[in-house]
Amino acid sequence: MKISLFNISNFRVDGGAMFGVIPKALWSRQAEADEKNTIDLSLTSLVVETGGRVILVDAGWGDKQDEKFFRHVYLHGGSGLVGGLAGCGYSPDNITDVIITHLHADHCGGCFVNAPGGGVEALFPNAVYHISRPQWEWANESNLREEDAFLPENIKPFGESGKLNLVEENGELCPGVRLRIFYGHTPGLMLPEISYRGRTLFYAGDLIPTAAHIPLLWNMAYDLLPLVTIAEKQEILDEALRNDHLLLFQHDPLAECCELTETPKGIRGGRKGKLSDFV
Numbered sequence: 674m675k676i677s678l679f680n681i682s683n684f685r686v687d688g689g690a691m692f693g694v695i696p697k698a699l700w701s702r703q704a705e706a707d708e709k710n711t712i713d714l715s716l717t718s719l720v721v722e723t724g725g726r727v728i729l730v731d732a733g734w735g736d737k738q739d740e741k742f743f744r745h746v747y748l749h750g751g752s753g754l755v756g757g758l759a760g761c762g763y764s765p766d767n768i769t770d771v772i773i774t775h776l777h778a779d780h781c782g783g784c785f786v787n788a789p790g791g792g793v794e795a796l797f798p799n800a801v802y803h804i805s806r807p808q809w810e811w812a813n814e815s816n817l818r819e820e821d822a823f824l825p826e827n828i829k830p831f832g833e834s835g836k837l838n839l840v841e842e843n844g845e846l847c848p849g850v851r852l853r854i855f856y857g858h859t860p861g862l863m864l865p866e867i868s869y870r871g872r873t874l875f876y877a878g879d880l881i882p883t884a885a886h887i888p889l890l891w892n893m894a895y896d897l898l899p900l901v902t903i904a905e906k907q908e909i910l911d912e913a914l915r916n917d918h919l920l921l922f923q924h925d926p927l928a929e930c931c932e933l934t935e936t937p938k939g940i941r942g943g944r945k946g947k948l949s950d951f952v
């Protein structure tokens with residue numbers, strides 16, 4: 674098995690929205706805000722090569738929206754999706770599977786891109802898309818609260834691709850890659866857990882987007898069901914601490930991953946760094 678992480682792009686969102694009920698006096702010590710109160714986030718994707726398959730986890734924003742839309746997310750830095758894959762030794766044709774953690778625009782938009790002659794085309798012509806059934810059904814109904822995140826131009830092409838695999842429940846995608854489904858951020862958030870060199874790596878996606886989100890109450894205001902997020906985090910953190918799992922972060926511009934440690938205040942982040950520092 675080979676594991677690679679790469680940052681598609683950094684972007685900026687409101688710091689208050691990223692930390693929900695946590696006062697700025699506290700979160701601003703963990704993430705520096707600019708004059709508009711935005712903080713930097715990464716879009717770190719994961720590639721797992723195993724048993725003849727090359728599995729990509731999430732595909733970033735893509736390019737289908739207009740310039741005004743992208744002005745609001747302040748994309749900067751990173752290697753891009755195709756460039757980042759190339760840096761890991763892959764072309765889009767090599768990708769056999771894409772796990773879409775959920776259908777919010779910053780996670781799924783890159784799978785279908787503007788075609789040179791108009792319309793959209795699949796960036797990964799040989800890939801099957803894995804999305805949880807609860808997320809697929811939820812996103813297709815949409816709702817006022819997530820209207821800005823569930824964009825029809827991102828979601829429709831999956832349905833029309835003929836290559837959509839709807840995942841019903843927690844289970845193995847292939848040996849060493851397990852999928853787990855969560856409900857607090859959005860119903861059906863699906864996150865992979867990888868067994869690699871004797872260690873379990875949990876890709877924490879939008880459940881624990883950065884190392885600053887490890888404390889149980891440090892959650893995004895975007896979460897639809899905060900109490901469910903807290904319970905789901907508690908389960909993951911307890912399990913990870915007990916078994917010495919590594920957390921991989923999708924949105925942390927400073928740390929690819931971290932270990933956990935027990936403190937009198939609860940479970941907290943321990944040693945942080947690049948994946949290659951740990952496995």
Ligand SMILES: [Zn+2]
Nearest residue numbers: 775777858879
């Ligand atoms: Zn999300």
